Amino acid sequence: MHNPQLNKNGELAHLLSIEGLPQGILTQILDTAASFMEVSARDVKKVPLLRGKSVFNLFFENSTRTRTTFEIAAKRLSADVINLDINKSSTAKGETLLDTIDNLVAMHANLFVVRHASSGAPFLIAEHLQRIGRDDVHVVNAGDGRHAHPTQGLLDMYTIRHYKKDFTQLRVAIVGDILHSRVARSDIHALTTLGVPEVRAIGPETLLPKHLDKLGVHVFHDMNEGLKDCDVVIMLRLQNERMSGALLPSAGEYFRHYGLTPQKLALAKPDAIVMHPGPMNRGVEIHSAVADGEQAVILPQVTFGIAVRMAVMSIVAGN
Amino acid sequence: MHNPQLNKNGELAHLLSIEGLPQGILTQILDTAASFMEVSARDVKKVPLLRGKSVFNLFFENSTRTRTTFEIAAKRLSADVINLDINKSSTAKGETLLDTIDNLVAMHANLFVVRHASSGAPFLIAEHLQRIGRDDVHVVNAGDGRHAHPTQGLLDMYTIRHYKKDFTQLRVAIVGDILHSRVARSDIHALTTLGVPEVRAIGPETLLPKHLDKLGVHVFHDMNEGLKDCDVVIMLRLQNERMSGALLPSAGEYFRHYGLTPQKLALAKPDAIVMHPGPMNRGVEIHSAVADGEQAVILPQVTFGIAVRMAVMSIVAGN
Amino acid sequence: MHNPQLNKNGELAHLLSIEGLPQGILTQILDTAASFMEVSARDVKKVPLLRGKSVFNLFFENSTRTRTTFEIAAKRLSADVINLDINKSSTAKGETLLDTIDNLVAMHANLFVVRHASSGAPFLIAEHLQRIGRDDVHVVNAGDGRHAHPTQGLLDMYTIRHYKKDFTQLRVAIVGDILHSRVARSDIHALTTLGVPEVRAIGPETLLPKHLDKLGVHVFHDMNEGLKDCDVVIMLRLQNERMSGALLPSAGEYFRHYGLTPQKLALAKPDAIVMHPGPMNRGVEIHSAVADGEQAVILPQVTFGIAVRMAVMSIVAGN
Missing domain, CATH: 3.40.50.1370 (Aspartate/ornithine carbamoyltransferase)
Incomplete structure (x- = not known):
């Protein structure tokens, strides 16, 4: 079965769940994190890796702490971060989750950080992105229901x-x-x-x-x-x-x-x-x-x- | 009658309503937009046109979708964007709309993006800016009542x-x-x-x-x-x-x-x-x-x- | 008695209250402010003094106006600003104030701007930072109870x-x-x-x-x-x-x-x-x-x- 988290080269395209990830990818993430440890300790806590990219924090469930850690991480990578308080947004007006995603993709989103009360919501989004052929847009699961964090x-x-x-x-x-x-x-x-x-x-x-x-x-x-x-x-x-x-x-x-x-x-x-x-x-x-x-x-x-x-x-x- | 959207050279100073704008200005906006299309498709989605400028999103009426599009647009122009959730702000404490504007102008605001439930609110702000002689501060109507978007x-x-x-x-x-x-x-x-x-x-x-x-x-x-x-x-x-x-x-x-x-x-x-x-x-x-x-x-x-x-x-x- | 606002060289480490500050420090602040007056009047309202630093606006009490002025000031100093609406955050989940602070310090916060309904909350934070030996993290009181602004x-x-x-x-x-x-x-x-x-x-x-x-x-x-x-x-x-x-x-x-x-x-x-x-x-x-x-x-x-x-x-x- 195809693993929706990996692209066709077997590289990490989305982080949805640790279940099903090979040891090599876990180790790659830990090693990369080690190389970023000194950035936060610097005087100027910035690297330009995501400069000019648009990161959307999509928090369908409230979590100031987790949202803040992703916001800080994205800003230290020099990304532009947009926080979306989804309770207030179009979803309340009856728009479907995937219509919201389509809209944000049309705004040239690069990365979605998703927290959702329903298990599987980040998977749905990743599958949808694949279906519409947008392998340049990525999903990171920031906690979905009882499923994964x-x-x-x-x-x-x-x-x-x-x-x-x-x-x-x-x-x-x-x-x-x-x-x-x-x-x-x-x-x-x-x-x-x-x-x-x-x-x-x-x-x-x-x-x-x-x-x-x-x-x-x-x-x-x-x-x-x-x-x-x-x-x-x-x-x-x-x-x-x-x-x-x-x-x-x-x-x-x-x-x-x-x-x-x-x-x-x-x-x-x-x-x-x-x-x-x-x-x-x-x-x-x-x-x-x-x-x-x-x-x-x-x-x-x-x-x-x-x-x-x-x-x-x-x-x-x-x- | 003087058109409050145009400065004395007939250029666009505020975007309040399409009514009353000459065809030439509409075409100028569409042509300029065409030149920005490739910016959002770039790897680094940034141009420095508004670098160091202060853009205030003044949303007196809730609209995550519209606010987000303006926030993204302003950030891609390299502006500093301040989101003001006006329900929470001084207006709730009895301050008048124009006192709020005066305060933000005193903070050296460059541009107000205004969404308001009352038709004409962005006009009031633009007129006020003209009255106090601040032709360096601009208003963009992001939807006012039933009037214009x-x-x-x-x-x-x-x-x-x-x-x-x-x-x-x-x-x-x-x-x-x-x-x-x-x-x-x-x-x-x-x-x-x-x-x-x-x-x-x-x-x-x-x-x-x-x-x-x-x-x-x-x-x-x-x-x-x-x-x-x-x-x-x-x-x-x-x-x-x-x-x-x-x-x-x-x-x-x-x-x-x-x-x-x-x-x-x-x-x-x-x-x-x-x-x-x-x-x-x-x-x-x-x-x-x-x-x-x-x-x-x-x-x-x-x-x-x-x-x-x-x-x-x-x-x-x-x- | 030691003044918690000053470091061992007698310099300003935190701004908690004007009470107890020597005239020389007040004058230093006013003189420094005078040198920043022209930054806000510039076309590009930016100086790189806090570039790559993380400034946290911790508003335990609502104040859009004061928060906005600090946000603008921090952005004009080129800092990364994180706004924390604390009513929504972990404090609501029963976390203590100092646990919240410890967490943000662990995220490499550089400066806390604190508004709190309780007189003395910014003092508590500053004392705690001193106790844990983090003299590289600073507190600015943005209004605490009836005490000081x-x-x-x-x-x-x-x-x-x-x-x-x-x-x-x-x-x-x-x-x-x-x-x-x-x-x-x-x-x-x-x-x-x-x-x-x-x-x-x-x-x-x-x-x-x-x-x-x-x-x-x-x-x-x-x-x-x-x-x-x-x-x-x-x-x-x-x-x-x-x-x-x-x-x-x-x-x-x-x-x-x-x-x-x-x-x-x-x-x-x-x-x-x-x-x-x-x-x-x-x-x-x-x-x-x-x-x-x-x-x-x-x-x-x-x-x-x-x-x-x-x-x-x-x-x-x-x-």
Whole structure:
């Protein structure tokens, strides 16, 4: 089956999902990101790679944080960035998603960064672009429904590689609401592709998807067991809406079982790193002593995220 | 009477309305737009004509689509663009429109792109600028009430000239809610000025203004009759609010009478083009087979729209 | 006690409040602003001082006008500007203010422009930056609660110096709702620091803070007395919410007592200037004949405001 993310030379044309990407492409993105790390640290944080290109941030779902990271990354590549608050736009007037896309393509858009509440929306757009023969226009998925958040997955991989060097010796635990998390899904595919031998999922039964074992993931309901001897602990954000729902007794109860405290973290390897996609709920999924502690690499994740997004945008626009 | 759009040398100082503009100026704008067409197709879509100038998008009425086209056009001219969401701004605090303008002029604004629900608001601003002696500050009307939408009118003319070359042999039909349409009003003035010999208005009596004949427009209530032998068919968007009102029986009924289907389109000339200002209501005023068909030039309109807006902004700011 | 606004060399690292700043720094800002005045009047309104730097407008409280002036100033310094509408952002998801700041610092922010409803929020941010050792990141207070609005205070000083040259011979009156005004507070500290011998506060008892005399301010409840022989009259905006509250009988009554009319202004010196931070309530705190009269310097204040904000941003980012 043809992979809609790759062009006919097998190069990355769109970043829609980590699932199905070969290891070589993941490594290419991480290596390119490494080369951009010093740009953001410069006095003049600019490279001219996308100068004069039009990048559209199409956020059908609100996310200031993610939009901002893409906006910064695009501006550091010297692109012209147009933010479209789609709630306010023509979609509200009954225009279809693909009519909106056709219009923006007619304005000579070069790259769409798409966040959408519906799983698969960025795929639809990429397929449509292919159907109308516009292989010069590219799509980057900035999170679609519960499906995927590939740039978050990639920045997580960048972070792990930065601190642990070699993927093939690691034990990585992902903790929390994996059922509703596109981050978890992207991380699991990336970790597997990059050769991590043991991926663990830790959480209450109500927040874990069924059939995780088919992805090669080891399931733990007891956090103490699950954290044992891990090299990397990826904490997930507990969405506020879950806490008041039937899926969980209370935030306090959740914290008691699955909140990462210094005591629980002590069960992992002494040099284990702690990651979190942000924004954090301190006292819900993570104790402040861990969030601000020496093993946390949560802020470096943000820094790496800019470089990874610059890498993805420059790679797809260059192919 | 002095035309407030022209400076004392008879050059375009503001674009407020197509009504009253001489043919020479319309042609100048279309010719300039033609010269900008290749900029958007370039790898680096930039010319430095407005470098360091401050363009303010003053949208008192919401329109993501129109604002975006002006923002792109201004950025491709290298201007600094400031988007002002006026609902949030000082006007809400009781400041008058002209006090807001005075303040922005004091910030060294060069060009205002104005969308306003009240007919005549851009005129008021242009007159005020003249009164305070600021002939270095310019106004472009991006749609005022039911009055005018001159850049849409101009991009429609660009589209017609592109496909039909000569205005003086054409039969052009405008179909739909002409009563509430500033696009129709701008199109009628432009078509007349450019020498189109026959302009037709097609729609139910409740959606056509009285006295269209005084503008030289031929009125048709039967769409089959009206489309006969036309070279150009301009479909208008049916506003959702009309459909639930007393003016129309229902969307289905409207489509049956005035929706453009392949069958009805077959009554026009075989090489007739179909235009629409967007966003389209598929199945209301236009059938998808027409919208996506070979005679539709709806997406080229969008592309031409960027070039036309670049032309208008560079001409007024250069005069 | 250490002044959090100054670095160890005594240079301006953050602009948080005029209170506590030495006269030399105020004068440095005014002199630098003077050198930027011609940039905005140029054809290409750009200097490359902040090229490639990332300026974040963090507006936790809505203010299109102030945000716009900072955005323009930053763009004229060639910075990349990111506007964050914080109501929409992670703060709404329960993230703490300092976690948000940490994230933006991790994205290599250079400068935060902060507007916040809580007095002291910019101080908290500056202290936090110092605590985490990031003396390369700077904070400019764009208005915090009732506390301070230092760039407004500075542009007011620029205006007074421009028209009156010497601060040490002046009688300056501030009229209106001083109790709730961060502008008044910043003006009083600036006027005192720059050596103005007589500062007057005019308003009803309900709108004046207690203990103004401790700041060396002369209090007047009768406007006719208070305006007598003044060189400078600074009118304050009467917030709409005050007018319906218990603090004031009515807008009409307020205007009768404290609205600046030509008659009342005649009591000041013949060459007195009239200032207002905007947006004006014509007919409430100021008569249109005064607002548009020869003694008003309200629009020049706006022009000077851009230069002053360019000066502040370039000075803190350069230190």
